[in-house]
Amino acid sequence: MRLHRLTLTAFGPFAGTERVDFDRLSAAGLFLLRGATGAGKSSVLDAVCYALYGELPGARRSNGVRSDHAEAGLRTEVVLEVTLGGRRLEVTRSPEQWRPKKRGTGLTADKAQTLLREWAADAGEGAPGWVPLSRSHQEAGEELTRLLGMNREQFCQVVLLPQGDFARFLRADSKQRAELLGRLFDTGRFEQLERWTADLRLRHEREVQGGRQRVHALLARAEEAAGPLAADAAAHHPGEDAPIAEALAWAALLRVDAAERADAAxxxxxxxxxxxxxxxxxxxxxxxxxxxxxxxxxxxxxxxxxxxxxxxxxxxxxxxxxxxxxEAPAPLRAPHRAAQAALAAATAEEEARRTALAARAAAAGWSAPLGTAEELQAAEGLLRAETGRLEAAAADEARHGALLADRTRLQRKHEAAEALAEESRRWLEDFAERLEQLRQEREDARAARTELEQLDSREAELQQQLGSAERHLRLLGELAAAEDAVRARTDAAQGARQHTLDLQERRLAGMAAELAAALTPGTPCRVCGSPAHPAPAEPAAGQVTADDERRARTAQHAAEAELATAARQVAALAADAAAAGAAAGGRTAAELATAIAELTERQQQLRQAADRWLPLGQQLERLERDGAAHREQLRQAGEQSARLTGQLNALDAELTDLGRRLAAARGDAPSVAARAAAVTALATATTAALTATRTTAAATAHHRDTAEALLRAARDAGFPDLDALAAAxxxxxxxxxxxxxxxxxxxxxxxxxxxxxxxxxxxxxxxxxxxxxxxxxAAARADDLLARAHRTAHEARSRVADLARIGRDLAALAAELAPVLDAHARISRLAALLAGAPAENALRMRLESYVLAARLEQVAAAASRRLLKMSGGRYTLVHSDGLVSGTKRSGLSLHVVDAWTGRERDTATLSGGESFFASLALALGLADVVTDETGGMPLDTLFIDEGFGTLDENALEEVMDVLDSLRERDRAVGIVSHVADLRTRIPAQLLVRKHRTGSTVHHTTREDA
Structure with a gap:
């Protein structure tokens, strides 16, 4: 994975649009991300994580990504250009956010957006360009996660190394370490394995119970077949839970008893x-x-x-x-032939070496005698001495060449310093005019920005008035409809009231009949008091009852309530319409829309000028910084030119002196090196000739010895000479x-x-x-007698046949159940072992804990390689799987081994600086292990966040060496820190500045720092 470019808009502390060129930063391999506390250094890393996974890292997930400094209409967006798995991709993400409505007041929601594109050599019409891949959040996320090979938690630990987390991890207990390791490594499958073994143990138990039932069924058949023999062996009958061996023994006892009955036959x-x-x-x-x-x-x-x-x-x-x-002397013939061959080879080698030596001596003008071994040895000593003297002269010659190279380099530096000075002088000629022009342009942009803010306020006011005017027009229409409803409900209420009055009159007219209907013989009348009722009134057709009157009155009350509600609605609408008309300022919606359009046109004119305010400020700041840099460059170039002139004069004097000494040393040779090469070659040839002479002498003696030994062996074997031996x-x-x-x-x-x-x-x-x-x-007669005896014994054997057959079935069933019982015992022990039962697991360690312990051991081994270097060979981290007290997990302990004392101790005893580079080593080690675990995706860009302030100068040097080693295979390492010493050590830097209006980023160098 390699990062190329990152663009942030309204993200975190960044109010506007900021761009980070990781290709420029990564060119040096190591770069520094610095800035004041709270400026937003870590927010740059948050943006990388958000672009790749759509979420912020860890604890910052709840903070949100929208910048509080950004303008309301500016959309939050993160664009990351990255290479994953050899593919160059661009991912753009925007969160869901609220913005002002384009019409009217209030806010409206913009949905979250994701766009994934890939760079293609042929994007269309034969030209390279970006090709869209997906606009789906889920689809783009799955593709990026597949290419990265790790989830967000692993990415934040492997690529964005958080030092604070690993300092806590270093001192944490086993439970806390297990939580972190469990998030990084998928150990859920091992928990599933524990459940699977427990289920398998239950299945085996059911299978064992079924086998026992089959054994008892066979025992019942054997008891039935044995008949009276079973009663004799009843004392030995096995019980329900008896082992299978006892069942086999009881069946065997039955067979023995039956066999004794057949012994006579x-x-x-x-x-x-x-x-x-x-x-x-x-x-x-x-x-x-x-x-x-x-x-x-x-x-x-x-x-x-x-x-x-x-x-x-x-x-x-x-x-x-x-x-x-x-054959007796035969073993001596091969050594004799080998000695002959060795003598011939040594003689030829000596002749070749002496010929080569003569040629070398003639070329070098050597006149000393070279015949005998003693003369060769003397000449060799003289030549080696001459070689030593020429080696000293060769050092002077190498020094002379180095000085010539230094003079050329200094001359180029002198010319470069002069060129830099001239460049700075030309650049500074019109610096004041350009600076004043930029300041004036920025002042004009500031004025446009101020006027634009005033117009924005005016636009908001006009938008509110337009909304009020439109609302006034709408309320007038609703008021007319409500007044029509009031008139209709008034007619309905009057009709209901009139209907109630009519019913009351009709009921009063027929009241006599209503009272007569309630009379009972012998009961006094409520009107006259008489208990006799000679001629009670009869009800007329359509007689109105009390229920009819109550229903009419209820309908009347309902109509009157609806009328009152409609009247209240008319009053409310009239009040609202009057308020909306007043809020509109007495202007119509058309008039207000025209005013807004004119205002918008003016805003567009001003916004083009106002948008230049921030870029002009950055240009002005950059121009002032460049002016200071060129003035400093002019001063340094002048000083360097004067210093280099003095160094050139000194080099010229030293070169003259060396030239005189070298001329005397090389003589007629073109160079001291050529003279030394000729003398060295002659000395080597002399040594080779001397060695060959000595080898020939030794080969001659060995040949003589083997010939004498072979002749003695031939005579001992009875042969007069070697010819007779060869003939036999x-x-x-x-x-x-x-x-x-x-x-x-x-x-x-x-x-x-x-x-x-x-x-x-x-x-x-x-x-x-x-x-x-x-x-x-006679043998035939004996065979006939034996046949008759077999027929006599057949009846006895048939009596035990049934028991024998049942015994075989029982033995076969026992053999069948043996592996089942063995498997049940093994799976029961395995389930107990995986569950951490003390009877089978001395460490009381579940399988998941055991796997995490293995991962921790790998992390400790990977971390120790870097910790040794950072601590100057003093500290290594070791994993411990010893038992811990209480109910804590075993196997997740970490100790540090101090090479100075040779003892292990707790990681909590490390000092602040030691804890930092120990936690850094842990972070890098875990990054290596997680990378291997996830398929080995190459990580070409890493970030290390804070912690360097606790280190002294020596420790910082060791840590920097380790970080330099991370740049192997073209890897870039970014350090997030505000430690001042790092500014002078790391040339490539990204500076994050914080302002009242939001933070900005700037690419700087060590000189700018």
Whole structure:
């Protein structure tokens, strides 16, 4: 991952649009992001995270991204150009935000937007450009996360290294470390594995219970088949939960009891088998005698044939014995031949070396004798001494060349200083005029900005009046409609009142009939008081009752209430219309719209001039800074030119002196180096010739020794000289053939003699010829007797057949259940082990904790490589999996090993500076481990946030060396800090300045700092 450019608009502390050129910053490999506290250094990193993931890092997620300094109509936006997986992408993100309505008053919401584009060589019509990929938040987020290979939590820990988090991580307890490691590494699958093993253990338990039920079913069948035998063995019957071995033993006991009942039949069968065996042995004895007598005859014939063959091959046997005698001195022949070859090679090498030496001596003009070894050794000493003197002169020659290069470099610097001075003088010629012009233009922009603010206020006022005028017109229409409704409801209320009065009159007219309907014989009348009712009134058609009157009165009240409500609405609308007309200033909506249009046109004219205020300020600030830089450059160039002139004069004097000494040293050679090369080559050739002479002498002595040893061995073997020895020798293949031939012949003779001397064969040859017919007849009679015994025993064997079959079924079931029981035992132990049960897990460590401990061990190992360098070889981090007290997790402890004392101690004992570079090493180590875990995505841009202020000068130097090593393979490292010492160490810098109106960013160099 490499960052290229970042554009921020109305984001965090930045009120306007700010641009960060990471390509420019990354060119040096290491760059500094600095600024005052609260200026917005970390907000630059927040913008990178927001562009890639749509969220801010960690604890700042709740702060929001909208700048409080930004103008209401300026949209918040972050644009990041980045290379991921070899693809150059541009991601643009805007959050949901509120802006003033274009018409009327109030605010309206702009939805969040995301745009992902990719740079293509052929974006259309054969030209390169940006090609849109997606406008979906989810789709763009999934594509970016896939290319990055890590989630937002991992990205913030790996790319944006937060020092404060790792200082806390360094001193945290096991639970806090587990929370961080669990967020970075996906360990949920190991928790799922724990649940899976627990479920598997339950399934195995059910399978074991089913197997036990099948065993007990077979035991019931065996008990049924045994009949009365089962009663005798009832004391040994296995229980419900007894092991399978006890069930097998009980079944075996039943089979033994049944087998004892068949022993008598088995004894009778054994007697028949013994009789048949005796008959067969007799038959076999007669057959063996016949076979031995035949073998004795064949052995006699074979011995006669082999004796004749041995007599015919006697000359070849003599030749073999002579060749075997010549084998004794054979091991000495190879060293003798090797010595001859070595002597010839040494002689040729000596001649070649002496020829080369003669050529070198003639070329170098060497006249000393070079014949014997002593003369060569003396010449070698003289030449080595001369080489030493020329090496000293070569140093002067190298110094002379270096001085010439220094003079050329100083001359170029002198010319460059003069050119810089001239450039600064030309640049400063019209500096005052340009500065005054920019100041005037910025003042004009400020005036336009002030007038624009006044017009914005006037526009808001006119917009409010336009809204009031439109509301007045709308309320007048609603008032007319409400007055029509009042008139309609007035007619309805009057009609309901008249209907109620009519019903009252009709009820009064028929009141006599209503009272008569309530009379009861014997009850006094409520009008006259008489208990007799001779002629009660009869109700007329359409008689009105009290219920009819109540319903009419209810309808009347409802109509009157609706009329009152409508009247109140008319009064309210009239009041609102009057207020809206007053708020509109007595002007119509058309008049106000015309005034707003004229005002908007003037605002557009002023906004073009006002928008230049901030850029002109930046230009003015940049021009003043450039003017100061050129004045300083002019002063430094003059000082440097004078200093370089003095250095050039001193170099010229030293070069003259060295030139005189070198001329004397090189003599006729073109250079001291050429003279030294010729002398060195002659010395090397002399050494080679001396070595070759000594090698030839040694080879001559060795050849003489091997010849004498070989002659002595030949005479000891019975040969008068070496020629006789060579004549007796045979080729290996012929010697092996003869040796094998006579070895086989001797073996065959020994075998024939052994067979003829065999006592059994001799005894058999002395007996009468064997008779096999009667013996075979007796064996047949014994076979018939055995068949009858088998038929007698068959009934006894059938009695135990059922128990034997059941026993086999039970044994097969036991064999089938054995792996199930073994698997159940293993999975039960495994489930207990993964769950951290003390009986199986001495460390009381669950599987998820064990995996996190392994990750922590990797992080500690990766961190120690950098911590050793930052601490000057003193400290290393080690992971501890020892038990901890209470209910805390084991395996997540960190210790620091102090090489000065050789002891481990708690990381909390480190000082402030030591804690910083220990936490930095942890952060970098964790970055390495997470990067490997997520597929090894190359991270070409890293950021390190704060913490350098706790370091002394030496520690800062060690940390800077480690950070320099991070730049390998074209990697860029950004440091976020306000430590002053870093400004002089890091040339490329991004300065964040804070102002009352919002922060700005500026690309600076070390000189600007």
């Amino acid at each position: 088995a004894l009778r069968l054994a007697a028949a088998e013994a009789e048949r065996t005796a008959a067969r042995e007799e038959s076999e004895r007669h057959g063996a005698l016949a076979e031995q007598q035949q073998r004795h005859q064949r052995a006699q014939q074979e011995r006669l044939r082999l004796t004749d063959l041995a007599a015919r091959t006697a000359p070849e046997r003599a030749r073999l014995e002579a060749a075997l005698a010549a 020798a045979l080729p290996p293949y012929e010697l092996d053939a003869l040796r094998g031939k006579f070895k086989q012949l001797d073996a065959d003779l020994e075998l024939a003699a052994a067979q003829l001397a065999d006592p059994a064969l001799l005894a058999a040859a002395g007996l009468p010829p064997a008779e096999t017919g009667p013996a075979r007849a």
